[in-house]
Amino acid sequence: MGSAAATEAPGLSCAHCGLPVSVAGARDLDDVYCCHACRVVALIIGKQQDEQGRNLLRLGFGTLLAMNIMMISLMLYSGSVEAQTIPVFRLVLLGLATPALAILLPPFLSGALRECSAKKVSLDALIACGSLAAFLVSAVNAVRGSGAVYFDTATMLPVLVTFGKIIESCAKTRAADLMHSLESLLPDSAQRVTPAGGEEVPVAALRPGDLIRVRPGERIAVDGRVREGSSCIEEAAFTGEFLPRLCCPGDSVLAGTINGTGSLLVQAECTGAELLLHGMVAMIKAAWCNQSRAERIAERAATLFIPVLLILASATLVCWSLLGEPGQGLLSALSVLVVACPCTMGIATPLATSLAIGRAARSGIVVRGGSVLEQMARTDLIFFDKTGTMTEGRPVLQEIQVIDDTVQQNELLGRLAVLESAGGHVLGRAVAAEASRRGCGGGSVAQVQVSPGLGMSGQVTWQGTTRQVTAGTASFVSAAGVARPEAVSPAGEGDSSVIEVAWEGRLRGRLLFSDAVRPLARECVELLAGQGICSVLLSGDRLPAAARAAAQTGIARVEAPRSPAQKLQAITGSVAAGSCVAMVGDGINDAPALAAAQTGIAFCAGTDLARQAGNVVILSGSLMQVPWLIGLSRQTAHIIRRNFAWSFGYNSVALLAASLGLLHPLLAALAMAASSLTVLGNSLRISGYPDEAGLRQQPPVTGFQQSADQSSSIS
Amino acid sequence: MDTMGHHIWIGFAGGLLGFAHCLGMCGGFVLHLALRKDGTRMLSGQLLWLVGKLSSYLLLGAAAGYAGGFLGHLLLRQGHLQNLLSFAAGALILLMGLSVLGLLPVRGKGSRGAWENLLATLFGTFLTGHSPGAALTLGIATGFLPCPIVLAFLAYALQSGSVAAGMVTMGALGLGTAVPMLLLSGATRLSGIHLRSWAPKAGGIILIAFGVTTALRGTTIYHQLLGCPAQHAVATDAEKSCWTGELHGKRSGD
Numbered sequence: 012m013g014s015a016a017a018t019e020a021p022g023l024s025c026a027h028c029g030l031p032v033s034v035a036g037a038r039d040l041d042d043v044y045c046c047h048a049c050r051v052v053a054l055i056i057g058k059q060q061d062e063q064g065r066n067l068l069r070l071g072f073g074t075l076l077a078m079n080i081m082m083i084s085l086m087l088y089s090g091s092v093e094a095q096t097i098p099v100f101r102l103v104l105l106g107l108a109t110p111a112l113a114i115l116l117p118p119f120l121s122g123a124l125r126e127c128s129a130k131k132v133s134l135d136a137l138i139a140c141g142s143l144a145a146f147l148v149s150a151v152n153a154v155r156g157s158g159a160v161y162f163d164t165a166t167m168l169p170v171l172v173t174f175g176k177i178i179e180s181c182a183k184t185r186a187a188d189l190m191h192s193l194e195s196l197l198p199d200s201a202q203r204v205t206p207a208g209g210e211e212v213p214v215a216a217l218r219p220g221d222l223i224r225v226r227p228g229e230r231i232a233v234d235g236r237v238r239e240g241s242s243c244i245e246e247a248a249f250t251g252e253f254l255p256r257l258c259c260p261g262d263s264v265l266a267g268t269i270n271g272t273g274s275l276l277v278q279a280e281c282t283g284a285e286l287l288l289h290g291m292v293a294m295i296k297a298a299w300c301n302q303s304r305a306e307r308i309a310e311r312a313a314t315l316f317i318p319v320l321l322i323l324a325s326a327t328l329v330c331w332s333l334l335g336e337p338g339q340g341l342l343s344a345l346s347v348l349v350v351a352c353p354c355t356m357g358i359a360t361p362l363a364t365s366l367a368i369g370r371a372a373r374s375g376i377v378v379r380g381g382s383v384l385e386q387m388a389r390t391d392l393i394f395f396d397k398t399g400t401m402t403e404g405r406p407v408l409q410e411i412q413v414i415d416d417t418v419q420q421n422e423l424l425g426r427l428a429v430l431e432s433a434g435g436h437v438l439g440r441a442v443a444a445e446a447s448r449r450g451c452g453g454g455s456v457a458q459v460q461v462s463p464g465l466g467m468s469g470q471v472t473w474q475g476t477t478r479q480v481t482a483g484t485a486s487f488v489s490a491a492g493v494a495r496p497e498a499v500s501p502a503g504e505g506d507s508s509v510i511e512v513a514w515e516g517r518l519r520g521r522l523l524f525s526d527a528v529r530p531l532a533r534e535c536v537e538l539l540a541g542q543g544i545c546s547v548l549l550s551g552d553r554l555p556a557a558a559r560a561a562a563q564t565g566i567a568r569v570e571a572p573r574s575p576a577q578k579l580q581a582i583t584g585s586v587a588a589g590s591c592v593a594m595v596g597d598g599i600n601d602a603p604a605l606a607a608a609q610t611g612i613a614f615c616a617g618t619d620l621a622r623q624a625g626n627v628v629i630l631s632g633s634l635m636q637v638p639w640l641i642g643l644s645r646q647t648a649h650i651i652r653r654n655f656a657w658s659f660g661y662n663s664v665a666l667l668a669a670s671l672g673l674l675h676p677l678l679a680a681l682a683m684a685a686s687s688l689t690v691l692g693n694s695l696r697i698s699g700y701p702d703e704a705g706l707r708q709q710p711p712v713t714g715f716q717q718s719a720d721q722s723s724s725i726s
Numbered sequence: 727m728d729t730m731g732h733h734i735w736i737g738f739a740g741g742l743l744g745f746a747h748c749l750g751m752c753g754g755f756v757l758h759l760a761l762r763k764d765g766t767r768m769l770s771g772q773l774l775w776l777v778g779k780l781s782s783y784l785l786l787g788a789a790a791g792y793a794g795g796f797l798g799h800l801l802l803r804q805g806h807l808q809n810l811l812s813f814a815a816g817a818l819i820l821l822m823g824l825s826v827l828g829l830l831p832v833r834g835k836g837s838r839g840a841w842e843n844l845l846a847t848l849f850g851t852f853l854t855g856h857s858p859g860a861a862l863t864l865g866i867a868t869g870f871l872p873c874p875i876v877l878a879f880l881a882y883a884l885q886s887g888s889v890a891a892g893m894v895t896m897g898a899l900g901l902g903t904a905v906p907m908l909l910l911s912g913a914t915r916l917s918g919i920h921l922r923s924w925a926p927k928a929g930g931i932i933l934i935a936f937g938v939t940t941a942l943r944g945t946t947i948y949h950q951l952l953g954c955p956a957q958h959a960v961a962t963d964a965e966k967s968c969w970t971g972e973l974h975g976k977r978s979g980d
Binding site for chain 1: 774777778781782784785788789791792795852857858859860862863865866867888889890893
C-alpha cells in the first residue's frame with residue numbers, strides 16, 4: 012500500500028511554498044502552485060532574488076500610498092479638515108489612489124484572468140472587481156465635486172488581502188519546511204575507502220557494497236552496517252529519541268544520522284533513492300496528496316463558496332437598490348465579498364492535516380495520509396501482537412533449575428553454552444550471553460548432532476573434562492535414553508520455553524527462557540486506557556506465555572493461540588461489531604491483520620519501508636509512540652472541527668451583517684483577516700504538539716466518552 | 727493643556743525612554759540593515775525602514791484617534807461614563823508597563839512557538855534580500871508588531887480622541903524610538919557592541935508611571951490639583967472633533 016502510494020506520488024511541489032501538488036490540480040507543469048494564496052504571493056513577491064527586490068518595492072510603495080489615503084480619509088471622516096478644502100483633499104486622494112491601484116491590482120487581475128480562462132471565478136477576481144468599482148465611482152464623484160468617495164476602501168482592500176495571503180502562504184511554507192529539513196539531513200559528500208586509499212566522493216556516486224569512513228561529528232551518507240569502530244549515533248530525526256545509540260561492528264546505521272565521537276567504517280547496503288530517508292520523504296509527499304474526508308468536504312465547500320457568495324452579493328446590491336440606496340448597496344455587496352472567509356475550507360483544514368503528518372514524521376512516524384489520521388482519532392479498540400511488539404522478540408534466560416545436586420549452575424550453563432555455540436539457535440544466543448556474563452563459557456565441542464526444532468547433542472569439553480551432552484525439549488531428551496528422576500516431571504506447557512540438559516544418561520537440569528516485555532509497555536496500555544481505548548493481546552504464542560505478557564503489561568483481554576487466519580477473523584469481527592480498530596504489529600509478519608484493521612500500525616525494524624504493511628509505520632521501537640500518535644490525531648481532529656465550527660459561525664454572522672449594511676468594507680476586510688489568522692493560528696498549534704515526555708506529564712485526552720463505554724463492555 | 731506640542735513631547739519622550747525595549751524587538755532588523763557594506767545603501771535601507779515603520783505608526787495613531795473620538799462622543803452622551811476611556815487607557819498602559827517588566831503571567835506551553843514561528847517566516851520573507859523594497863516592506867510590517875510600548879501609546883492616542891493628536895503622538899513615538907536606534911546601529915557598525923544587552927526595564931517603569939497619570943486624568947482630584955476648570959480633558963478633544971454621530975453613512979464631501 013505504501014509503496015503503491017509512493018509510486019503514485021506526482022513529485023510536483025508548489026513553486027512558492029514547496030508543498031506537494033497533485034497533477035489533477037496543476038494545469039501548467041512549469042508553474043505549479045498549491046493554492047491561490049501561493050500563486051498571488053508568488054506574483055506579488057516574485058521567485059527570483061532580483062524580481063523579489065523590485066516587487067517588494069512596488070508592494071511597499073503601494074502600501075505606503077494606501078496608508079496615506081487611509082489617514083487622509085480618517086481626517087475627513089472625523090471632521091478635522093476645513094469644509095472649503097475638502098474638494099482639494101478629494102482630488103489629492105484621487106491622485107494618490109490612481110498609482111496605488113496601478114501598483115496593487117495587477118497580481119489580482121492577472122490571477123482573475125487566468126481563472127476566467129479556465130471558466131472559474133476566484134475570490135481574487137471578486138476583490139479586483141470590487142476595488143475597481145469603488146475606485147471608478149469615487150473618481151467620477153471626486154471630479155464632479157459631489158457624491159461619496161471610497162478611495163480608502165478601494166486601496167486598502169488589496170493591501171489587506173495581499174498581506175493576508177502572504178501570511179497564509181507563510182503558514183504553508185512552515186509545513187513544507189519539514190520536507191526540506193528531512194532532505195537536508197544527507198551530507199553532500201562522503202569519504203569512500205578503496206584499496207588505493209580514501210577519496211571524497213559525492214553522495215550520488217556511492218553504491219551498495221562501498222566502504223565509507225564516517226569521521227566524528229559527520230552525518231552518515233548511506234544505510235549500511237558498521238564494519239569497524241564503535242560510536243554513539245544520534246537518530247532523533249528518525250526515532251524521535253534524543254539519546255544516542257551505541258553502535259558496534261555488525262550494527263546497522265541509517266543515512267542522515269549523526270556520528271558521535273568515534274570513527275566508523277560503514278559498508279553501504281542502500282544508497283541513492285533506496286535510502287530509508289528518501290522512502291520517508293516519498294511517503295510523506297504521497298500522504299499529503301492523500302486527502303482526508305474533512306479535506307474533501309472542505310474542498311467541496313470551498314468550490315461552492317464563491318458562487319454562493321456571488322449570488323448573495325448580487326442579491327444585496329439588488330435589494331438595496333430597490334430600496335432606493337444603490338450607494339449603500341454597492342458598499343454592502345463589497346462587504347459581503349470581502350468579509351467571507353473561505354480560509355477554513357481552502358487552507359486551514361489541509362494545513363492542519365499536513366502539519367500533523369509532519370509532526371509525526373519529526374518523531375520518526377510515517378502516517379500514510381490524512382484519512383489515516385482521521386480513522387486513528389476514532390480508535391476505540393486496539394490489538395497488540397505479542398512477540399516483537401509487546402515483547403522484545405528475543406528470549407532471555409529466566410531461571411536455571413539444577414536437578415542433579417552434584418552439578419553446579421555454572422557447569423550446567425557452561426556446557427550448554429559450549430554445545431549451543433555449534434548450533435546458532437535463538438535460545439543458544441541467550442545461553443551464550445548469560446555464560447559470558449558469568450564468565451563460565453569457554454571450551455570445545457565435537458561430534459555435534461542437531462535435530463532442528465528439537466535439540467542437539469555433542470561431546471563437550473569444559474574445564475578439562477569431556478562429557479556427551481544432550482540438550483533440547485523434554486521429549487528429545489527422553490528419546491535419547493536419559494533417565495529421569497521420579498520426582499521430576501517432564502517440562503510441560505508452561506509460560507516459558509525450556510531446555511533440558513543431560514549428560515552421561517542422567518538429567519542434570521533445566522533452563523527456562525522468557526521473552527521480556529518491552530520497557531514502558533504497561534505505561535502505553537495505561538495511557539491508552541486513559542484515552543478510552545481497550546487493549547487486546549492477540550498472539551500466536553501459547554496461552555500461558557501470552558497471559559503472562561498480558562499480566563505484565565496490564566492488558567485484561569487475551570486471545571491466544573491465534574493463527575494468522577484467526578487473527579484476521581478477530582479483527583474483522585470487531586470491525587463488523589462497530590468498533591474502530593487499530594492493530595499494532597510487525598510490519599511484515601502481521602501484514603494481513605494490519606491490512607484488515609482500520610489503522611494498521613507497524614513497527615519497522617529494517618530499512619525497507621516499502622515492504623511494510625500498515626498505514627502507519629513507527630521507526631523507533633517505542634510503544635509509547637502509539638498513544639502519542641493517537642493523541643496527536645485526536646488533537647488534529649479537534650482543531651479541524653473547531654475550525655469548521657468557527658468558520659460556519661463567523662461566515663453566517665458576518666455575511667448577514669454585511670448584507671444588512673452593518674459592516675463597512677474596511678471593517679469587513681479586517682474581520683476577514685482576523686478570522687483567517689484565527690483559523691491558521693489554530694491549525695499551527697499542531698506543530699507545537701508536545702513530544703512523548705510532555706504527553707506523559709499531561710492528563711490524557713478523553714474526548715471520546717462513547718469509546719470509553721464501549722471498551723469497558725469489551726473488557 | 728492638550729495641545730499638539732504636548733502630544734509630540736509625550737510621544738517623543740516615551741520613544742526616547744522606551745527605546746531600550748524596542749531594541750529587543752527591532753534591534754535585529756536594524757542590525758540586519760546595518761550589515762550592508764555599501765554605506766549609501768545601508769543609509770537608504772535604514773531610512774526606508776524608518777519611513778515604513780513611521781507610516782504604520784501614523785496610520786495606527788490616526789485609527790486609534792478616530793476610534794477614540796467616536797467612543798468619546800458616545801460616552802459624552804452618558805455623563806457618568808465620560809472618564810471610562812481615561813481609566814481604560816491608563817489600565818492598558820499600566821499592563822503594558824508590567825509586561826515590559828516581565829511581571830505578567832506567560833502563556834501556556836502548548837501554544838508557544840506557533841505564532842512566533844509564523845512571524846519569523848513572514849519576516850524572513852522580507853529579510854531574504856537587501857533591496858530597498860525589502861527594507862520598506864519590513865519597516866511597514868515592523869510597525870504593526872504588537873510591542874507593549876506601541877500598544878500603550880495607542881491607548882493614549884485612543885484616549886486623546888483626535889485623529890491629528892493620535893497621528894502626532896504615534897509619529898513622535900516612532901521618531902523617539904527610531905532615531906536613537908539608528909544612531910546606535912551606526913555605533914554598532916563602528917564598534918561592534920551588542921545592543922541587545924541593554925536592559926529594557928526603564929521603559930517599563932516609565933510606562934507604569936505614564937499609565938497611572940493617564941488614568942488619573944479621568945479623575946476630578948487630578949484636575950483640581952493642577953488647577954484645571956471642572957471640564958474634563960477627555961471631553962475636550964472629542965468636542966473638537968465635530969462628531970455628528972454619522973460615522974459610516976457620512977462620507978467625505980457628502
